[in-house]
Amino acid sequence: MNEKILYSYTGIFDSPDAIIKATEKVSEKGYKKYDVHTPYPLHGMNKAMKLPPSKLGYVALVVGLSGALSALLLMFWMSAVDYPVVIGGKPLFSFPAYVPVIFEVTVLSASIATVLTMLFIFFKLPNNKHPLHDTEYMKNVASDKYGISIQAEDEKFNEAEVIKLLEECGAKNITAIYYDEEEINHKHKILEPKFIGFLLFTALLTSGVSYLTLNKILYMPPFNWMMEQNKLNPQSTSTIFADGFGMRNPVEGTVSRGYLPYPYKGQPEAAGTNLINPLPVTKQILDIGQKKFDIYCSPCHGYNGEGDSRLRGQFPNPPSLHSEKVRTWSDGRIFHVITDGQNVMPSYSSQLNADEKWAVVHYIRALQRALNAKESDLQ
Amino acid sequence: MSVVDYSQELSVVEGRPPLRSLDDLIAKPLEVKPNKKFYIALSITLSMLGLFVIGLALTFWFGIGMWGNNNPVGWAFDIVNFVFWVGIGHAGTLISAILFLFRQKWRTGIARFAEGMTIFAVMTALLFPLIHVGRPWLDGWLLPYPNQHGVWTNFTSPLLWDVFAVSTYFTVSLIFWYVGLIPDFGSLRERATGKFKKIIYSTFSLGWRFSNRHWHHYEMVYLILAGFATPLVLSVHTIVSFDFAVSIIPGWHTTIFPPYFVAGAVFSGFAMVQNVLIAVRKIFNYKHIITVDTLEKMNKIMLVTGSMVGYAYAMEFFIAWYSGVQAETFTFFNRALGPYAWAYWIMVTCNVISPQLFWVKKIRRSVPVMFVIAIFVNVGMWFERFVIVVTSLSRDFLPSSWAYYTPTYVDFMILIGSFGFFFTWILLFTKALPVVSMAEVKAVVDGAQPSHKDH
Numbered sequence: 152m153n154e155k156i157l158y159s160y161t162g163i164f165d166s167p168d169a170i171i172k173a174t175e176k177v178s179e180k181g182y183k184k185y186d187v188h189t190p191y192p193l194h195g196m197n198k199a200m201k202l203p204p205s206k207l208g209y210v211a212l213v214v215g216l217s218g219a220l221s222a223l224l225l226m227f228w229m230s231a232v233d234y235p236v237v238i239g240g241k242p243l244f245s246f247p248a249y250v251p252v253i254f255e256v257t258v259l260s261a262s263i264a265t266v267l268t269m270l271f272i273f274f275k276l277p278n279n280k281h282p283l284h285d286t287e288y289m290k291n292v293a294s295d296k297y298g299i300s301i302q303a304e305d306e307k308f309n310e311a312e313v314i315k316l317l318e319e320c321g322a323k324n325i326t327a328i329y330y331d332e333e334e335i336n337h338k339h340k341i342l343e344p345k346f347i348g349f350l351l352f353t354a355l356l357t358s359g360v361s362y363l364t365l366n367k368i369l370y371m372p373p374f375n376w377m378m379e380q381n382k383l384n385p386q387s388t389s390t391i392f393a394d395g396f397g398m399r400n401p402v403e404g405t406v407s408r409g410y411l412p413y414p415y416k417g418q419p420e421a422a423g424t425n426l427i428n429p430l431p432v433t434k435q436i437l438d439i440g441q442k443k444f445d446i447y448c449s450p451c452h453g454y455n456g457e458g459d460s461r462l463r464g465q466f467p468n469p470p471s472l473h474s475e476k477v478r479t480w481s482d483g484r485i486f487h488v489i490t491d492g493q494n495v496m497p498s499y500s501s502q503l504n505a506d507e508k509w510a511v512v513h514y515i516r517a518l519q520r521a522l523n524a525k526e527s528d529l530q
Numbered sequence: 531m532s533v534v535d536y537s538q539e540l541s542v543v544e545g546r547p548p549l550r551s552l553d554d555l556i557a558k559p560l561e562v563k564p565n566k567k568f569y570i571a572l573s574i575t576l577s578m579l580g581l582f583v584i585g586l587a588l589t590f591w592f593g594i595g596m597w598g599n600n601n602p603v604g605w606a607f608d609i610v611n612f613v614f615w616v617g618i619g620h621a622g623t624l625i626s627a628i629l630f631l632f633r634q635k636w637r638t639g640i641a642r643f644a645e646g647m648t649i650f651a652v653m654t655a656l657l658f659p660l661i662h663v664g665r666p667w668l669d670g671w672l673l674p675y676p677n678q679h680g681v682w683t684n685f686t687s688p689l690l691w692d693v694f695a696v697s698t699y700f701t702v703s704l705i706f707w708y709v710g711l712i713p714d715f716g717s718l719r720e721r722a723t724g725k726f727k728k729i730i731y732s733t734f735s736l737g738w739r740f741s742n743r744h745w746h747h748y749e750m751v752y753l754i755l756a757g758f759a760t761p762l763v764l765s766v767h768t769i770v771s772f773d774f775a776v777s778i779i780p781g782w783h784t785t786i787f788p789p790y791f792v793a794g795a796v797f798s799g800f801a802m803v804q805n806v807l808i809a810v811r812k813i814f815n816y817k818h819i820i821t822v823d824t825l826e827k828m829n830k831i832m833l834v835t836g837s838m839v840g841y842a843y844a845m846e847f848f849i850a851w852y853s854g855v856q857a858e859t860f861t862f863f864n865r866a867l868g869p870y871a872w873a874y875w876i877m878v879t880c881n882v883i884s885p886q887l888f889w890v891k892k893i894r895r896s897v898p899v900m901f902v903i904a905i906f907v908n909v910g911m912w913f914e915r916f917v918i919v920v921t922s923l924s925r926d927f928l929p930s931s932w933a934y935y936t937p938t939y940v941d942f943m944i945l946i947g948s949f950g951f952f953f954t955w956i957l958l959f960t961k962a963l964p965v966v967s968m969a970e971v972k973a974v975v976d977g978a979q980p981s982h983k984d985h
Binding site: 167168171175186187188189190191193194195196197200202204205207208211222225226227229230233234236238239241245248249251252254255256258259261263265266270273274276277278279280281283284289290292293294296373374377406 | 548549550553590592665667674680682683684685686687690691695696697701702705706709713716717719720721732733736737738739740741742743744745746747748749750751754755758761762765769772859968969970972973977978979980981
């Protein structure tokens with residue numbers, strides 16, 4: 152018994168009536184830091200100990216209402232704001248349909264919060280190091296006896312008086328409970344090898360399992376059966392067709408959307424006489440023409456169509472678009488050059504669709520007119 | 531068992547046993563090695579569980595085409611089993627929460643076990659929605675979480691309400707159960723002799739000290755949880771019934787479904803609790819804790835809920851005729867006289883006729899007879915869900931799309947396996963945890979509470 156620190160004096164009672172009477176006495180004497188231990192809740196004990204009503208109901212109320220409100224707001228945000236989808240012709244925010252989920256979330260959040268608050272905040276559990284643990288007293292009150300424990304912390308605590316009081320009440324086995332030296336002097340070290348080992352093990356396990364799942368298991372049958380299907384992918388070979396190609400050529404005469412076949416291939420004169428520019432001259436169309444001309448034509452023809460190539464002789468310079476010849480060409484004739492190419496100039500059909508070509512023709516006309524303006528243009 | 535005087539409140543626990551003997555008795559199964567009978571029982575349930583695993587493996591590998599589901603019977607054994615097992619769970623919450631609010635002390639002997647059954651039944655039930663999607667590794671999509679697709683779940687769908695209802699029900703039941711277990715873990719900790727056992731019980735008891743300053747809040751939490759669990763249990767089967775009632779299929783589209791489903795759930799749940807408890811009280815010698823009086827009270831609840839279910843059957847027929855809706859009228863004729871008439875009449879015999887025998891006091895207090903009736907009720911309630919799901923779907927509006935549904939062997943493997951899953955948990959539970967609440971039973975023994983003579 153070398154300088155043990157006293158925690159409390161305890162006494163054991165045999166009947167519920169005796170413990171209630173004893174508690175009333177202790178409470179009347181003005182002790183504050185005492186506790187009664189019973190194997191099950193005794194009716195009337197709260198009154199005897201003069202305990203105020205439990206405040207846990209407020210926790211349930213506050214958390215439950217917050218849960219309800221959060222559920223409502225979240226559902227509103229998800230289905231009416233973030234990704235609105237009309238389902239069954241109902242309004243995006245359809246409150247009646249949200250009621251079940253609001254109710255469930257309320258119950259769930261309030262129940263969890265109340266229990267956690269009680270255990271971890273009110274009771275400060277888990278606590279297996281309390282001085283009352285591992286005592287004969289605890290063994291008794293856990294089964295069929297009723298005990299009272301008056302703590303040394305209490306202001307009125309006086310060893311002799313407390314023992315006398317307990318004896319007066321008729322308590323048996325009056326014993327002193329001491330703090331366990333080891334337990335109060337024990338300090339938790341964060342760098343304990345066991346703890347570090349546990350952390351490492353958890354980290355390795357989690358990362359290993361995640362890696363295997365995400366990179367291996369999900370690519371094994373049956374998990375990959377949506378990815379690997381009995382179909383031919385582009386560029387894959389096929390045993391079904393004689394030529395071994397998985398991809399098929401379109402049926403003869405198939406025309407892609409937006410690309411009509413050009414009937415005047417190699418017939419510049421026919422194109423010049425038969426094709427007429429369908430587009431009106433507007434600012435919008437000229438803008439498109441300018442944009443396309445600057446992108447596709449200007450590298451060789453120059454921004455103004457004067458044949459001043461920016462390619463520094465790597466490609467033969469084309470003649471100027473302002474020559475007498477080109478100025479007298481019909482729109483269709485220019486359209487034909489863009490479509491079919493001329494000399495070293497290739498076809499621009501894969502870069503420009505029909506409308507864009509006509510817009511470019513309009514723009515070329517505008518350039519020509521700018522360099523060879525008539526008297527009337529000055530007005 | 532001779533004469534019972536109903537005018538007096540009966541003792542919950544017979545014979546005023548010493549409190550320590552109750553502890554000894556309840557903790558005994560945890561402290562002795564399991565005997566041969568336990569292993570035989572466990573091997574049977576594990577074999578059934580094996581069937582379950584094989585059935586699920588076939589389903590996951592080859593797809594749910596292994597099941598008998600066809601067009602139009604797209605829902606069959608999967609949802610029948612789901613509703614059946616969720617319903618079984620409802621008795622536990624009714625006993626632990628609703629009877630607690632009504633201050634029915636007789637619940638203490640059976641509450642722990644019934645709550646345990648709730649948890650195992652809901653676990654079994656939860657498997658069915660998870661497996662019926664065919665690719666259960668994508669089940670996470672049921673929950674509204676921020677994902678790479680950018681979409682959210684559909685909050686106007688009863689199936690989503692189901693996800694919330696059943697998962698909330700499971701979580702709250704588990705919390706309720708654990709809160710009830712904490713003091714018992716404390717008692718077991720003090721009894722434990724082995725070091726290993728002591729560590730486990732200390733961990734789970736969280737260092738419970740039986741302090742009255744704790745009991746004070748503890749009782750409040752128990753009351754709050756009971757207050758939450760009561761509307762929750764009613765909401766769960768209501769929402770399960772919405773899966774049907776919100777659709778427009780004749781025979782499903784009725785407003786009577788929520789109360790009818792809740793009554794049916796309590797009915798079947800009590801039958802299951804009854805069956806298992808009769809075995810438990812015999813094997814573990816708990817006849818004075820789970821008394822015949824308690825069993826009789828359970829029979830009365832089965833009589834009440836069974837009559838409610840019978841009334842609902844009759845009312846469905848009446849409304850089918852009274853509404854004048856042709857499809858509705860046909861559906862009910864078809865139920866009683868159509869290709870599934872056999873299932874319908876099994877249901878009526880088991881659910882409506884058999885519980886009516888409980889009007890007779892002798893039958894109500896005879897353990898073997900009530901055991902048989904409870905089995906009948908379980909069979910009947912499974913068939914009730916089968917009748918509702920399959921008859922309505924197999925013959926709906928268009929005769930050109932009618933089809934007869936026949937379950938496959940995989941369906942039966944999963945059905946039998948689900949019982950194996952459930953009973954394996956039950957068996958492990960009886961050996962791992964006290965099946966009767968020690969703290970609660972001790973509190974209701976005669977003389978365990980102060981007499982308040984001088985107050």
